[in-house]
Amino acid sequence: MKIAILGAGISGLSLARFLIEGGVPAQSLHILEADSRIGGLCQSKTVEGFTYDVAGGHILYSKDTSVLNWMIEATGGMGAFEKKQRNTRIRFEHRWVNYPFENGLGDLPPQANFDCLSGYVRAWHKRMVDRSSAPRDFGAWVRWRFGEGIAQHFMDPYNAKVWKRELDFITSDWVAGRVPDAPVEDVLRSSVGIRTEGYTHQSIFYYPRQGGFQAIADGIASTLHARVRLRTPVTEIVQTKGGWKVNGEDFDLVVNTLPLTDLPRIIQGLPAAVADAMRTLEYNGLVSILVALERREHPDLSWIYLPHEVQGPTNRVTYMSNYSPLLAPKGKSSFLCEVTIPGGSPYPGGELEGDVLAGLVAAGLLRRDEVLFTDRTNIRHAYVVFDHRYAERREAIFGWMDEVGLITLGRFGRFEYDNSDQCVIRAKALAQELIPRLQRG
Template identity: 25%
Template sequence: MSEIVILGAGIAGISAAYHARLSGKKAVVYEAQGFWGGLLDNFVIDGFRFDKAIHLSFTNNKYVRSIFDQTPFLSHYPNPSNFEQGKWLKHPVQNNLYPLDVLDKVEAVMSFLNRPTLYNPANYMEWLVHQYGDYIANRFPVIYTQKYWTVPPEMLSTKWIGNRMYRPTLEEVLQGTMTSQTPNTYYAKEMRYPVKGGYRTFMEPMVSGTDIRINKKAARIQPKLKYVEFTDGTKAHYEQLFSSIPLPELIPMIDGAPKEIVELADSLWATSVALISIGLSKPKTVDSLWFYIYDEEMLASRVHSPSLKSSDNAPKNCSSLQFEIFYSKYKPLPFSKSYLLEHAVNCLKQMKLATDDEILFADLKVERFANVVFDHGMISRRDQVRKYLNSIGITPIGRFGEWDYLWSDQSLLSGKRAIEEWVHAKG
């Protein structure tokens, strides 16, 4: 028996195992896939490396930096941009409206001036109108919400926003309508990325010396007898179980889970993401590391350039892009694989970023769990599920265990915190 069993070898599970080892405890990580990394893993096509979605590090946490910085990294200045109706706007759009037509700018400023003051917005739609006014809200973030979160903003609470959405002053909005020479107000000032090997390389200092068993998919958990059973029929006994498996998948595996907890877990939902990865035969395709697309008829909400993150991600004189298309039960992925690939290629041509003969390949992969969705009441439902897990000796960790909008640094800290609390409580 291992003292500690950890399910999932993403950054939360790897971090838990690493910090268990630092605390002198024996831990084994069981991972369903054939490699460690989880969402931070990558894949290679014809010499082009693609992370699973954008993945850059902008952590300010000194402890996480002390781990990530052991890997040689490149430092990028974040310069995202936005595409809407054939125009490119600086980021964020609300204080960079310069490329819009004059009458549109007037309407945007007037509606910003007349925005309602709401002390306690009931939902994300009210929050948007309160922050930006009707015009900006409806033209940009409302449409983006439906693409990224797959539901209208009325369906979302405001608990996830944090510093993600910039709140400009009137001066900033006005300045942004008159000039393109606006200051960069993006919430991070530096984006870091490993020189070689893709984003998951940041995890390597925690991986060496960690006991990771791959191709081990947990299928059933018996909390009374304290063991996990895998799809291959083998079992792992534990003293304490840590799990980064998404809550809606974890709870049905647990023998004796009460019906109401099963229902609560089932009510939690996340978006999925389709990643369309494109290799190009020219050295540079875009200036921005990533950009957002507001046009509804273009399915992707965000596109990033792996080759700009690091030249190690593409063969010499080549470049690459990756489109992120989010979908869910509320907005299913439309059409066939071939349609989606053709659609992405057509978008590239429409945005005048590439011609047919520059496109070497387009590939589609999907990730079932991308962003947990903060619909109304989610936090209370999730907390009841987490409380139940803790009561039966299972500690949920990471983005889909904690069921929170965690960046990679926060997922690392989630695994660390869980182990340290358990070790401390054990005495």
């Protein structure tokens, strides 16, 4: 059996590791990667001693402890990690508001606190009386769930920055299981100033001591180097009688982790309806901007959200150098700013850095004279956008893939809002499914 794994991101690398751990001969695996480095969205970059994650700030946490431990072990064990307590805030004018927003109402100016609380209670009461189910439009869902005050003061402006679309263009499907419901008592407590904690599933996280999040991909790949072909873009996939030809080379089995939107120009003979479904999947790209700072002092924060337009185009800032002292030179610190762009649109020019810095200054986060330099990475696929035709398109795509036996995995190979641990969970499940099949020959 000769198996091609397309892409050396965390999904492709983990799949290869699980297959080998399950007894599949390593020589039968061939990982084809376009880039000159492994890691995909988990890559990190170091510039003048400052390290940052290229696809926005990443942290390691998982509800699946066996997968979490597997990722930690692959990276060199717990000693290779910093264990951190999540400390996140929302920047609201010049105040720090506890995160999630509904757990921080008491930090707001009095009028905004009142607007948010009264809206929340009205929405909660209406849900209790109507027993209504969650609306499918995201904008309507925000009001159903949080009420008008939280919508206007936080959710609308923040989500407009992230999604770059009208909120009802998006469905509420992606929030299921992602936005835990705060008990109404917690929201009441937070409004009168009693601290409550939300999103406890990620309150502790891990981060590699050295090398950025990339260290995890490097750890997983450490036994796979002979199997990875770097600088090998997949440009053509053709189905043959017994399997597939990838770039003209025969394989018995192919596992794709490339973005589905790229496949119409790579797979030959794709049915028009499937090609159309792939091409029209909605997504957002990302510009990640490292801001290297002269100063040492940094509030002890993990990351913050910037919901307002005056704070510039950035929606999230990671206090990168707080994750590990080895991410910045001694006595210096760094921010990592994320700016989303609609998928497939041109990347903003050099003026973006100026706008980002001006926004951070307006938000009271830095002074211009503290900035040593900025560095940017453009990311083509960052966020899946769950529009109203998302499910229908995926059904057409996966129906055809199942029919022809083309396996697909990964955040953009499946177009799922998956974190790296979920990619590993899916890779493990796929390996468990494939191993008996491969052993039968």
